[in-house]
Amino acid sequence: MRIRKLLAQAAIACTGHILLAHAAAAFDLTGVWVTDVDACDKVFVTEGNRTSFRPDADMHGSGFIIEGGHIRGRMASCNVTRTKENNGVIHMLTTCATDIMYHDVQFSIKVLDENSISRIFPGIDGMELTYHRCPSR
16 A cells, blocks of 8 residues: 555656646747748758758858757757746756867747747846747748
8 A cells, every 4th residue: 555655656746747847848949040030041951851051051140940959050059958947038058069169058038929039148138139930841
């Protein structure tokens, strides 16, 4: 009887953890994001199931790709190590790699609508960049 009670408590704890983790990541960030939605085809190219940056992407705007726990930019690739939502802002701690080094970056965004977000730069008041999700390819 005691084992059943322990198993039931463990199941409740696991369910609570899963629900909390899902609530913190309720907004799906997966997609291709760009500062000017009209430039999606000038910044990104999709071959098969893989989207990447065009060689001259910087000429047409800034962007990044989010796939699961990974964020890819033009110059760096990052793994999300921790996510927390606070007052409508999603804070992600990432470990990023460039061609020459690794470093940790805080990546914070505010959801504006289903296809628009604003990247916030902690410590720099008023500094925000708005990104739009490119239409599905």
